[in-house]
Amino acid sequence: MSAHPAILSEDQRDCYQELTNVAMGQAADRLARLLDAYVVLPIPRISVIESSELNMALQDAGNDSSVSAVCQGFIGSGIAGEAMLMFNDTSFASLAKLMQYTGPLDKHAELELLMDTASILIGACIHGIGEQLEIHFNQGHPVVLGQHCDMNDLLKHGNNGWDRTLAIEIHYTIEHANIECELLLLFTEESVKTLNKKIDFLLD
Amino acid sequence: MSQGQIEITDIHWLMDILQNIDVGLVVLDTDYNIHLWNAFMDSHSGISPQVAKGQNLFDLFSEVPEDWFRNKAEPVFQLKTRTFTIWEQRPYLFKFRNSRPITGRTEFMYQNTSIIPLESPDKRVNHICVIIYDVTDTAVGRLDINQAQETLTEIQSQDALTGLLNRTSWLPVLENLCSKEAQHAEPSSLLIIDLDHFRDLNRELGHDKGDEILKRLGAALQTLGGETHGARLGGELFGLILKGKDATQAVSTAERLRRSIATLNKGSTTLISASIGVAGWHPSVTSAIEWLSCADKALYHSKESGKNRTTLYQHKQPD
Amino acid sequence: MTLNVLICDDSSFARKQMARALPPEWTVDVHFAGDGVEGVAAIKEGKADVMFLDLTMPNLDGYGVLEAIRREDLPTMVIVVSGDIQPDAQDRVKALGAMAFIKKPIDADKARTVLAEYGILTEA
Numbered sequence: 001m002s003a004h005p006a007i008l009s010e011d012q013r014d015c016y017q018e019l020t021n022v023a024m025g026q027a028a029d030r031l032a033r034l035l036d037a038y039v040v041l042p043i044p045r046i047s048v049i050e051s052s053e054l055n056m057a058l059q060d061a062g063n064d065s066s067v068s069a070v071c072q073g074f075i076g077s078g079i080a081g082e083a084m085l086m087f088n089d090t091s092f093a094s095l096a097k098l099m100q101y102t103g104p105l106d107k108h109a110e111l112e113l114l115m116d117t118a119s120i121l122i123g124a125c126i127h128g129i130g131e132q133l134e135i136h137f138n139q140g141h142p143v144v145l146g147q148h149c150d151m152n153d154l155l156k157h158g159n160n161g162w163d164r165t166l167a168i169e170i171h172y173t174i175e176h177a178n179i180e181c182e183l184l185l186l187f188t189e190e191s192v193k194t195l196n197k198k199i200d201f202l203l204d
Numbered sequence: 205m206s207q208g209q210i211e212i213t214d215i216h217w218l219m220d221i222l223q224n225i226d227v228g229l230v231v232l233d234t235d236y237n238i239h240l241w242n243a244f245m246d247s248h249s250g251i252s253p254q255v256a257k258g259q260n261l262f263d264l265f266s267e268v269p270e271d272w273f274r275n276k277a278e279p280v281f282q283l284k285t286r287t288f289t290i291w292e293q294r295p296y297l298f299k300f301r302n303s304r305p306i307t308g309r310t311e312f313m314y315q316n317t318s319i320i321p322l323e324s325p326d327k328r329v330n331h332i333c334v335i336i337y338d339v340t341d342t343a344v345g346r347l348d349i350n351q352a353q354e355t356l357t358e359i360q361s362q363d364a365l366t367g368l369l370n371r372t373s374w375l376p377v378l379e380n381l382c383s384k385e386a387q388h389a390e391p392s393s394l395l396i397i398d399l400d401h402f403r404d405l406n407r408e409l410g411h412d413k414g415d416e417i418l419k420r421l422g423a424a425l426q427t428l429g430g431e432t433h434g435a436r437l438g439g440e441l442f443g444l445i446l447k448g449k450d451a452t453q454a455v456s457t458a459e460r461l462r463r464s465i466a467t468l469n470k471g472s473t474t475l476i477s478a479s480i481g482v483a484g485w486h487p488s489v490t491s492a493i494e495w496l497s498c499a500d501k502a503l504y505h506s507k508e509s510g511k512n513r514t515t516l517y518q519h520k521q522p523d
Numbered sequence: 524m525t526l527n528v529l530i531c532d533d534s535s536f537a538r539k540q541m542a543r544a545l546p547p548e549w550t551v552d553v554h555f556a557g558d559g560v561e562g563v564a565a566i567k568e569g570k571a572d573v574m575f576l577d578l579t580m581p582n583l584d585g586y587g588v589l590e591a592i593r594r595e596d597l598p599t600m601v602i603v604v605s606g607d608i609q610p611d612a613q614d615r616v617k618a619l620g621a622m623a624f625i626k627k628p629i630d631a632d633k634a635r636t637v638l639a640e641y642g643i644l645t646e647a
Contacts, residue, residue, distance in 0.1 A: 030283060111293055119286075120279070120283075123287070124285065139318075142288050142290055
């Protein structure tokens with residue numbers, strides 16, 4: 001796809017990274033308060049990925065083959081995208097403990113944990129990015145992509161209707177607990193132009 | 205509204221829209237008392253806004269699990285964030301009966317809900333709005349697909365006639381037992397059963413009766429007692445894994461089975477018999493295919509030496 | 524003597540944002556550092572009477588810089604400006620000797636409030 005011009009300049013990439021930094025910090029703060037634990041913040045990864053690379057991006061994200069994931073769409077001011085939260089299946093036992101979840105840790109209980117965490121992390125992160133760009137994002141309903149599935153089966157292969165777009169990846173870990181999750185924000189190809197304009201305005 | 209002043213007609217419009225929109229809207233305060241109850245909620249619950257307003261949600265609807273719902277709603281009050289529940293977590297928040305006698309195929313309405321903060325002028329969230337979406341069609345579609353997938357997997361792994369496993373799905377079971385560790389935990393043995401003169405039987409009695417006999421044999425394999433895994437490997441050839449039985453015990457089970465096969469004719473004059481090959485496990489056996497070939501050789505021996513008998517495969521002893 | 528102010532952040536956007544948030548009437552020399560290693564070097568060069576320090580940075584992060592300042596007894600007043608606003612993070616940097624903590628995103632009001640609170644603005 002070399003025919004496309006690079007859709008992100010270095011300044012823009014830096015700006016996205018900083019906005020994400022702030023937003024994911026706000027999200028981590030909420031999660032930390034909920035779990036009463038410290039969330040280790042990484043440097044978020046901002047990249048332009050091609051649709052064929054989406055699965056590869058996910059592969060990088062998780063080392064474990066068995067994962068559970070939810071997806072949630074967001075839209076506002078002509079900018080749309082989807083957020084995906086993916087957990088290593090090994091994380092649930094610790095998560096249940098930190099959330100003081102009593103009762104058997106079956107598939108249903110894990111779904112509750114997944115949804116509660118997703119509500120907080122996705123909601124706060126989207127809100128945080130939106131706030132800095134002065135966009136109010138509306139969130140759609142979360143969709144369960146799968147529980148205990150192979151990473152390869154998580155996403156249906158097919159034409160997603162886009163070639164290359166902006167991806168933001170955040171890898172959260174909880175200190176002193178065996179919990180790891182990956183938050184991926186993917187914007188639609190059409191949104192990137194509008195987003196970049198907003199970013200340029202901030203950079204000015 | 206452009207003058208920054210809301211016209212009375214606008215409010216009427218908005219109220220009309222809220223009333224008629226095809227989603228449920230409920231406004232609650234911090235004590236979970238109901239402040240708004242739209243027509244969707246009225247229609248499906250049979251409780252009018254006049255009755256609902258001012259009542260406590262948990263008193264009015266005992267099906268709403270208080271702890272669970274508070275858990276989802278508290279962050280909305282405290283963090284001003286939205287929360288969501290989906291039907292996969294809990295099929296419904298409010299138990300509304302199915303209202304469509306023709307196209308509705310479920311007992312109740314599946315629901316997704318969004319809980320959104322409503323900010324007061326003092327910037328505090330004293331009220332939340334619960335939005336209820338009817339997702340019955342989506343849920344039913346998904347459940348149908350899951351069911352279809354399960355059935356498909358079952359069909360793919362089974363022999364249609366006997367209901368036993370087929371060769372493809374049975375081999376991995378055998379493969380899993382092909383190790384020192386597995387055999388150390390519990391010995392297991394393998395039987396291969398072949399009906400004698402089955403082609404003649406089919407010609408004599410007709411294929412219907414032949415199939416009937418195969419079905420009865422399949423059923424006989426499942427009623428031997430102990431943990432067994434039977435499969436129809438093709439035609440009149442069957443495989444049977446006996447868990448917890450060494451070669452000697454397996455031979456006596458095989459003999460018992462051979463005698464019961466003679467009764468599969470259900471009192472008719474047709475003589476039914478089977479030849480059986482038995483193979484215990486041996487450290488030289490490292491795969492299901494090798495194990496199968498041992499039992500196969502024993503079966504061949506039974507056939508060659510006059511049929512209607514059981515042969516135990518003798519593993520070569522290391523020198 | 525004009526006060527030297529160091530802004531240490533790996534993001535050039537964040538450095539700009541910080542510089543813009545400084546009170547316009549505050550006459551200071553502003554210096555920049557792109558990571559913790561550069562930051563520590565700049566302090567040693569005397570470019571950091573006051574330092575605005577980010578936490579999440581490559582090479583040497585903000586915690587590492589605070590440790591170095593304490594270990595080598597470097598002369599600077601540190602105001603941490605971070606997106607990591609967890610209570611734990613705030614406690615940790617205070618324990619490591621940071622004077623104040625500002626939550627990102629930074630704006631002129633937040634900067635002025637903190638500078639005034641610690642008497643830095645009036646001194647200048």
